[in-house]
Amino acid sequence: MRILQLHSNYIRYKPIEKEIKTAEQAKKIERRINEVVVLFTAVEEGDDNAVAAQAIEEVRDFLMKLKVNKILIYPYAHLSSHLAKPAAALKLVKAMEKYAKNNGLETYRAPFGWNKQFTISVKGHPLAEQARTISSREKEKEEKISEALKAEEKIKSEWYILRTDGNIVQVGDFDFRHYENLEKLAKYEISKERVSQQMPPHIMLMKKLELADYEPGSDPGNLRWYPKGRLVKSLIEQFVTKIMQEYGAMEVETPVMYDFNHPSLSDYLDRFPARQYIIKSEDKDLFLRFAACFGQFLLIRDAQFSYRQLPLRIYELTRYSFRREKSGEIAGLRRQRAFTMPDCHALCSNLEQVKKEFAIRLELCMKVLEGFELKKEDYELAIRFSKDFYNENLEFIISLVKRFGKPVLIEMFKEKAFYWVLKWEFNFVDNQDKASALSTDQIDVENAVRYSITYIDENGEKQHPLILHCSPSGGVERCIYALLEKAYKEQKMGEVPILPLWLSPTQVRIIPVSDKFSRDAERITKSISKNSIRADFDDRPLTMQKKIREAETEWINYVIVIGQKEINSINLPVRDRLTGKIRKMKLQELIDEILRKTKDKPFSPLPLPQRLSQRPQFHG
RNA sequence: GCCUCGGUAGCUCAGCUGGCUAGAGCAACAGCCUUGUAAGCUGUAGGUCGCGGGUUCGAAUCCCGCCCGGGGCUCCA
Structure with a gap:
């Protein structure tokens, strides 16, 4: 009308x-x-x-x-x-x-x-x-989706803590004394208790460190990434992709938008509680993907494979996945409407194979977070499943908890209500005691049927596989959020906020005591950079003290001041951010140390001019 | 989306019981200084006071709508 x-x-x-x-x-x-x-x-x-x-x-x-x-x-x-x-x-x-x-x-x-x-x-x-x-059509669609959302709200669940010895207790009976973050996660999930009044610290940091910012010219939750932020994000993307390749996943790329009226897709939409961006094209209504599932399912449906190839692993780095979250839910790097998510599916023949594969992937996810220097103390595990699945697969669930090595929050549903029978996620608890999921994995028992995905079994019969959905790191933006929140947390406890060396936009900064030594500073910068290390030098007409101060506020790992003494000596005074102390080292020793610490991690060159005088300022 | 708080220079903020030419610090720019491990000095420039409307002799200031952001509800990677 x-x-x-x-x-x-x-x-x-x-x-x-x-x-x-x-x-x-x-x-x-x-x-x-x-x-x-x-x-x-x-x-x-x-x-x-x-x-x-x-x-x-x-x-x-x-x-x-x-x-x-x-x-x-x-x-x-x-x-x-x-x-x-x-x-x-x-x-x-x-x-x-x-x-x-x-x-x-x-x-x-x-x-x-x-x-x-x-x-x-x-x-x-x-x-x-x-x-x-x-328009009635749009209205129907909206209502359809919100019904899927509402359905989730109605589902009843019970909360427990599963201990590493295999004992399960009601959340209320658990002694949280040594498990503060687990308690915060439980509170956050169950009672929905909120304390915070202030702005999340990571938002201030993402701007101050010139990583990312809001883009008012776009929709809320769509960020702009500055060179340093793009670098950090890209390195994380490369790192996760590398681990997925080593795991044996085949990397693919699939479209970002899909036909709203495709039968399998519209059916799945109803089972996935998320809001979509909708694009009207000339003769079609399209929605933007919220994960790689569609593309990979449609791709694998047309592939031919047998039990001999299982488990079959495919991987995509979705840049982007879109979820039109309600405006009030969007927050900095914690949640966006467009985000980057590595998404890996594994097709398995039966539950036995699933269990083996699941264990491998749990291991991988922990390895990924460890790569970001997020240790087991930094996140908590939550596992969700139906009561029936729990009773039938007790050993398996306990084995996951044992491997994790800490008590785990359990959400148990009275009956199966989703397309998955079990899912887990690692949750990071931030400075406002809010919990956000990072890595996650789930066992999907419905979508192979929905998408007609089949393999040929030993008897030559067609069978539907079980599908595992895993994001080994969770959203890449959210990983950066976790790093910044963690740094802030450490700063509050009197430690130095810092990024992992391999993710640091500038690893080494050279500061000449005066412009007489600019040429020497440049020479040293170049000889460091040759070794796949991000080094730059500060040639601006400022005092040395000021330059050191700025290097510190940029969280640069190593700072070296160059003057007459250094020209005459083979030792350099290296200011180490971690300790705040100056270490006398030969240039090669520093290079070796950095290469040792960043071993097995991806490298990308400095994303900005090496001379600081040539750099724009992206944020005041 | 709903409730609530906010939006003033590139950044952080003051001014907001309506009334002088809208201020400060930082950053930028120009100059001085040529430096030894966390902020050197002087000067210059910079503002449709988020956008639109209303009230008023007069609006950054009061009212309404919209946009953007924070917090809460809710939800998720």
């Missing part, structure tokens, strides 16, 4: 002649209505009573603002090229009239099916002229 809405001083109209056979009865006399909101209305194909009601609701909200209570519904076909049949249109126009009257509006209606002559005087204020489109 399309409505052109005009706040008018008056309108005069007069039916001239019938345009269609089914036109209403009407007298050919002029009618004048003053101080009225005129609704030129075109009823479109597919409109129903719900649309009529919604149209009036929207109009009524608007009338309240204008402090007007009088409307004229004026059938006007010319607003649309997809008009409904006249009979249906007349019915809806009448429905609108009735609905409006029932809502206390003084309602007039011009006759339907007539060629009318009219004169209108529209008010001049900015809100006087409005066009609106009310």
Whole structure:
């Protein structure tokens, strides 16, 4: 339905002649209505009573603002090229009239099916002229999705702590004394208790360190990445991808958008509680992916494989995955609407194979987080499953907890309610005691059937595999969030905030005592950089003290001051951020130390000019 | 999305019981200084006070709507 809405001083109209056979009865006399909101209305194909009601609701909200209570519904076909049949249109126009009257509006209606002559005087204020489109199709979609969301809310679950000795206790009976973060996670998940009032520290840091920032020109939750942030993000992406390749996953790339009306996809949408970005194309409604599942399932469905190739592992780094989270949920690097997520699926023949594969992947996920220097003390494990699955697979679940080595939060559902039977995630607890999931893995028992994914078993029969869904690191942005929050936490405890050396945008900064030594500083910078180390030098006309201060606020790992003494000596005074002390080292010793500490980690060159004087400032 | 707080120079903020030409620090730019491990000195420039409307003789200041951000609800990688 399309409505052109005009706040008018008056309108005069007069039916001239019938345009269609089914036109209403009407007298050919002029009618004048003053101080009225005129609704030129075109009823479109597919409109129903719900649309009529919604149209009036929207109009009524608007009338309240204008402090007007009088409307004229004026059938006007010319607003649309997809008009409904006249009979249906007349019915809806009448429905609108009735609905409006029932809502206390003084309602007039011009006759339907007539060629009318009219004169209108529209008010001049900015809100006087409005066009609106009310569509039933969109509304249905929204409702469909929100039903999937609501379904999740209704599901009942119970909470436990599963100890490494295999004993399970009610959350209330667990002694949290040595498990503060686990307690925070449990509170966060169960009682939804919130304490924080302040801005999350990582948001301040992401700006100050010139990593990333909000982009007001986009939708909320879509970030801009500055060179240093892009570098950090890219290194994490490379690192995770490398570990996935070593694990034996085949990297693929799939589209970011999919047809809303594809049968398998629309069915899956209903089972996944997330809101989508919707894109209208010429002849299709498309949605932006919220994970790599669609692309990989469609890809693997068309592939041919047998039990001999299982477990089959495919991997994609989704840049981006989109989830149109409610605006109030979006926060800095903790949650976006567009985020980068490594997504790895493994197809397995049976539950026995799943269990083996699951153990391997748990190990991998821990390895990935360890690569970011997030230790086991920094995150907590939560496992979710149905009661039946628990009773049938007790040993398996306990083996996961034993491997993790710390008590684990358990959410137990009375019955199976999702497409998965078990999932776990590592949760990071931040400075506001909020928990966010990082790595995760789950056992999917539905989607192979839904997407017709089959393999050939030993007997030559087609079988549906079980599918594991894993994000080995969780969202890449969120990993950076965890690193920044952790650094802040350490700073509060009197330690130095720092990034892992391999992720540090500048690993070594050279500072000449005066511009006389600029050339030497450059020479040393270059000889360090040759070794796949990110080094730069500060050639700006500032005092040395100031340059050192800035190097510290940039969290640079090693700072070296170059003056006459250094030119004359083979030893360099290396200021080590971790200790704050100056260590006398030969250049080669420093290079060796950095290469040793960043061994097995990806490297990318400095993302900015080596001379600081040549750099723009991205954030004040 | 709802509730709530906020948006003033590139950044952090002051001014906001309506009334002089809207201020400060940092950053930028120009100059001086040529430096030994966390902020050298002087000067210059920089503002549709988030956007639109209203009230008023007069609006950064009061009112309404919208946009963006923080917190809460809710939700997830």
